Amino acid sequence: MSGRGQGAQTTPLARDTLFVGLTRPQMFAGVTWSFFVLNLVISTEAFLLLRSIWVMALALGVHGLGALACLHEPRRFDLWMTRAMRCPRVRHYRFWQCNSYRP
Known part of the structure; x- marks a missing residue:
């Protein structure tokens, strides 16, 4: 018998590790690459402007918050940036x- 139709057993969906790995965005130190580069650029500019080592501690804290945010959904920041670019706020x-396009 082919297993179709009567008496077919249903099994819960299984998560394939290879599929999950191939669909994840490029990660570095627990955050997406785009978040890492953005954090690096902003913290470097702040360090050069303020000339304080405490900026690096703040950058590590922001990186930690980003890593916590990426634990459940690695694409969180990429989705947010896409939404911010494609769906700007309207005046209403x-x-x-x-975003209402009719008065």
Whole structure:
């Protein structure tokens, strides 16, 4: 018998490790590459402007928060950046609390 139709056993979906690994974004030190580069650029510029070593401690803290955010959904920052670029706020946003294109 082919296992179709009557009496077919249903099994729960299994997560394939290879599929999960191939669909994840490029990661570095627990965060996405784009978040890492953005954090590096901002912290380097802040260090050069402020000339304080405490900026590096702040950068490590921001990196830790980014790593915590990427634990559940690694694409969180990429999705947020795409939404920010593709769905800008319209002028009626304060009144309707959403992007409404009709008055």
